[in-house]
Amino acid sequence: MFTPDQVRRYSRHMLMPEVGAEGQLKLLDAKVLMIGAGGLGSPSAYYLAAAGVGTIGLVDHDVVDESNLQRQILHDVERVGTPKVDSARQTLEGLNPDMNVITYDEVINSENAMRLIADYGIVVNGCDNFPTRYLVNDACVLLGKPMVDGSVLKFDGMVTVFMPGKGCYRCMYPAPPPPELAPNCAEAGVLGVVPGVIGVLQATEVVKLIIGIGDILESRLLTWDALEMEFITYKRARKDDCPVCGDEPSITELIDYEQFCGMPAPSKEEAEVSAV
Template sequence: MNFTENQIERYSRHIILQEVGPEGQKKINNAKVLVAGVGGLGSPVALYLAAAGVGTIGLADNDVVDMTNLQRQVIHFTSDLDKHKVESAADKISALNPDVEIRMHKGFLNPENIAGIISGYDFIIDGTDNFPSKFLINDACVLNGKAFSHGGILRFEGQTMTYTPGNTCYRCVFGYAPPKNAVPSCSQAGVLGSIAGMLGTIQATEAIKYIIGKGRLLTNRMLTFNAFNMNFGEVNLSANSDCPVCGSNPVITKLEMDEQPVCDLKQ
């Protein structure tokens, strides 16, 4: 086990945990996680993964930091306004933990580039804010055998599930993207900033459990919460044999973007 003195200190509270230990910490240090969307969810995920010492963190986003982000996207500071989110996040991560290798993917994930990008990672965090991207990430992970964590937040509520190959996928549950504006987005309905932290840290935890191969993942179940009443719930799921992408007769065999507009935040 080759840890530097600094690493031994930095990760000592992980190493002490019997379930993590030096072996688990090594796995974390060697792991590669893609954070798709460095916003409300991606911020806490990226920070906790960096702190945990995840060896390689990929950051994918195409936005710059704007004033409305700062209420919940805690990796970005006021001084980062107008900076590319990927660069802003990269700065914080390297300041927090210089061990982390950062890969910056500036641009939208699209059907052409996503397979190439995710091929470089062990686990993908869905921190995107729109349905087409969520379905694209799901499809790309299913077709390429990658594990990912789905996360979504709105008003006071959050939901998250973890996909690993062979288990229930996001499309098993939701089928196709809802029609345009049938669902309110964060901007229309508002969101309590702190619940981004509540959900993002759960996603980060799932990623680390997946990496060390310990604990029980949120597979075949979805965790939901209502922070207003502070109720947590769990819905059991099972893989859908009619699923368009992972069912027995899949109709989606090639990546395409579901036709659906992104969050109308700026309109």
């Protein structure tokens, strides 16, 4: 069932009884969709590819910019100006040719989100704008897909896992903040290592979910303050009156998220407002 190459490549996984050959087969069979091949998607996809996740989908409409290289470790100087999904694919396949990378060089929106997400078992959210965050949340709830969510700004980051039936982003934040109170990394900055840590935590949760080991952050929100070097875990819960995952949801299909958030989602023309 394994090729000799695979036995060598994944030996450190298979040595552990908690993972074993069975766990490695689950990884090889898994399909994970990354929303964004930027600051969070880079470390996350890199480790998932190394772990042998069999299919990784990458959604990103942006091209590599010099200002990305401070943290987006899938890309390099040679690929400045090329589509991020192509650059990411090249790096991931270079690390592990034993997996499939499927690229979507497009903006995820209400028209394509259900189609993009439906094919995958787990979604890793690495976007950094509110319209996309609510869009991906609602699509995952409607499709019953687990979403491993991460966000970063300046010296802080957070990660949580939204499992079907266990609450969603709207249970935590029913409405987005006013645009003037919601700076993104392009406006406020981010210490380059912060998305590195949060993206690897996201990848950790994905691997655990696939193999079926450990405690997932499914009813918890983990925050990290890099300056204080402090991790804090908060309990979070599903809300019965959540408009999308509650008992009587008012949102039963995708809506207009730019209108809902009162701010634009990134377009092909606004490349600077993209994945972290």
